[in-house]
Amino acid sequence: MEYSNPKIPEGINTSSEHPLKEFFLLSAGVLSLVAVVILILSLLADKLAHHIPYSAEKNISSLKFEQEIKGQPVNQYLSSLTHHIERAIELPDDMKIKLHYVDADTVNAFAFLGGHVVMFRGLMEKLPNENALAMVLAHEIAHIKHRHPIRSLGRGVVIAAALSLVSSSVGSDVMANIMGKTGYVTALKYSRDHETEADDTAIQAMHRLYGHLNGAEDLFHVLEANTKGKPSFEFFSTHPLSEKRIQRIQKAQTNTSPDNITPLPTGYAQWVAKKPESQADKK
Amino acid sequence: MVDIIILLTLLALGYGFGRYAEGRHYRSIIQREEKLQYLVAVSTKIIPPGEQYSQSSLVCGNVVISVDFFKRFLAGLRNIVGGRVMSYESLVDRARREAILRMKQEAEALGAKLVFNVKLETSSISKGGGNSIGSVEVFAYGTALIPHS
Numbered sequence: 001m002e003y004s005n006p007k008i009p010e011g012i013n014t015s016s017e018h019p020l021k022e023f024f025l026l027s028a029g030v031l032s033l034v035a036v037v038i039l040i041l042s043l044l045a046d047k048l049a050h051h052i053p054y055s056a057e058k059n060i061s062s063l064k065f066e067q068e069i070k071g072q073p074v075n076q077y078l079s080s081l082t083h084h085i086e087r088a089i090e091l092p093d094d095m096k097i098k099l100h101y102v103d104a105d106t107v108n109a110f111a112f113l114g115g116h117v118v119m120f121r122g123l124m125e126k127l128p129n130e131n132a133l134a135m136v137l138a139h140e141i142a143h144i145k146h147r148h149p150i151r152s153l154g155r156g157v158v159i160a161a162a163l164s165l166v167s168s169s170v171g172s173d174v175m176a177n178i179m180g181k182t183g184y185v186t187a188l189k190y191s192r193d194h195e196t197e198a199d200d201t202a203i204q205a206m207h208r209l210y211g212h213l214n215g216a217e218d219l220f221h222v223l224e225a226n227t228k229g230k231p232s233f234e235f236f237s238t239h240p241l242s243e244k245r246i247q248r249i250q251k252a253q254t255n256t257s258p259d260n261i262t263p264l265p266t267g268y269a270q271w272v273a274k275k276p277e278s279q280a281d282k283k
Numbered sequence: 284m285v286d287i288i289i290l291l292t293l294l295a296l297g298y299g300f301g302r303y304a305e306g307r308h309y310r311s312i313i314q315r316e317e318k319l320q321y322l323v324a325v326s327t328k329i330i331p332p333g334e335q336y337s338q339s340s341l342v343c344g345n346v347v348i349s350v351d352f353f354k355r356f357l358a359g360l361r362n363i364v365g366g367r368v369m370s371y372e373s374l375v376d377r378a379r380r381e382a383i384l385r386m387k388q389e390a391e392a393l394g395a396k397l398v399f400n401v402k403l404e405t406s407s408i409s410k411g412g413g414n415s416i417g418s419v420e421v422f423a424y425g426t427a428l429i430p431h432s
Contacts, residue, residue: 003325003397010313014373019298019357022369026360169286 034166041158049154050147054094057150058114074271075101078119078137081130085138088205091145107226109136111143113150125272126222130262131215135202138209142201148194199245203252215261217249297352304351305373312380319387324398324425331397336428340393343424344385347408348378350417375419379403382423390427401425 082099091097098116105122112118117140127133143149164171190198206216224242330336350358350371357370382403390398404422 003323003327003331003399005320005323005325007316007320010309013376015367015369017369019302019353019370023353023357023360026357026364030360030363167286167290169284173284 034162038159038162041162042155045155045158046151049151052147052150052154054092054115054147057147072101072271073267074124075099077265077268077271081134082117082137082141084209085134085141085205088208089138089141089145089201091141095144097141097144107223109140111140111149113153115144117141117144121272123222125269126226127264128218128222129215130264131206131210131213132218132222133264134209135206135216135219138202138205139198142198142205143190143194145201146194146197148190148198152190152194196248199248203249207252210260210262212260213249213253217246220245220249293352294356297354297356301351301353305377308377308381312377312384315384315388316380319384319391322387322391322396322398324383324387324390324401326399326401328400330399330428335431337431338429340390340395340427340429341424342386342389342393342395342398342427343422344382344387344389345420345422346378346381346385347418347420348374348381350374350419355417371419375405375421378405378419378421379423382421386423386425390425393427393429395427395429397428398425399428 078099078101082097086097096115098114100116100118101121101124102118103121106120107122107126109117109119109123117137119136123136124133127136160171162171203213203216206213220242227242354370354374358368361368361370383401386398386401402424404424406420406422408418408420
């Protein structure tokens with residue numbers, strides 16, 4: 001008997017497919033799977049966050065604000081205005097707005113978990129009339145009414161958690177982006193849909209409160225002036241562009257006589273004026 | 284973002300070096316296999332009758348080949364969807380052929396004409412070592428028959 005080792009042709013035990021082709025096919029498949037999962041999770045989180053009881057939301061919120069200066073005329077004025085808006089917006093009884101006036105230059109206002117609404121002096125000093133101020137408050141209170149803070153947080157946390165399974169640094173970047181920084185405290189960022197929903201509710205409330213929408217659009221003129229110089233692409237921005245928001249208000253407007261605008265109370269300019277001593281404190 | 288850049292860099296390095304090493308290794312394997320074609324290695328336990336051998340000796344060849352990052356990543360993606368782990372096929376193929384070649388080289392040095400009862404053992408190094416890159420070991424051994432000189 002004769003033994004022999006025949007020459008075995010190449011490629012019997014290996015595949016001839018190019019490894020890069022396999023790599024791109026598999027990566028594309030897995031990445032689109034991840035994208036679909038994240039999309040589903042974020043939709044579910046947005047829908048399910050409604051069912052978190054408001055009392056639980058209050059416990060999540062651990063915002064520590066500086067001691068409020070009660071009894072200041074600006075606080076009294078803001079809380080009475082808030083009270084009117086709460087009724088106009090039909091805020092459920094278990095929700096209570098906790099208003100904070102922050103003496104800082106930031107041209108902003110935001111709503112946070114647990115019914116906190118923060119108004120910055122920087123925005124308030126630029127507003128020309130009470131209608132614009134009420135529009136800010138109504139917009140932020142509408143966020144609270146629609147449970148936007150907990151919905152945003154829920155969605156953001158779910159997305160960040162899912163992403164950190166793929167890449168821990170991208171996950172934490174997303175988390176940092178959700179908890180965007182404002183001048184003072186970390187605030188939540190809302191999606192454009194949430195902003196539009198809050199605008200719509202605020203417009204309704206303004207109708208109920210004043211019977212017209214005159215002056216409300218001045219808020220967006222102020223915001224627009226503040227972002228001048230910065231490029232504004234709606235696609236990249238969480239807020240709808242100011243122009244679009246003004247158009248929405250003008251659409252909803254029924255009475256356009258400009259003389260029924262409610263002025264700000266006398267002394268308002270002094271209440272929200274920059275205090276020299278507060279400037280010294282910050283240093 | 285940083286870890287994605289690191290990942291892509293590692294993948295590119297793994298692909299570049301891995302492809303280069305594999306191509307070079309295959310060329311060397313094919314060339315040496317041709318050279319050692321005359322030395323027959325079989326797995327049978329029966330010595331072909333008729334010929335007279337003066338001596339027999341244990342010969343063995345051993346090789347460890349490391350997975351590159353790119354191959355491991357591909358295999359990881361395969362783990363999710365299933366199917367042939369094509370990136371490991373060439374790795375194991377190279378290891379088997381290299382181990383047999385080394386065994387044959389040892390037999391050649393002894394002046395053998397035949398290696399019978401050839402067996403292959405494989406083991407993976409750093410198995411279960413978490414994220415460490417594993418290697419495959421193939422050990423080929425057999426009995427070399429050395430004819431009368």
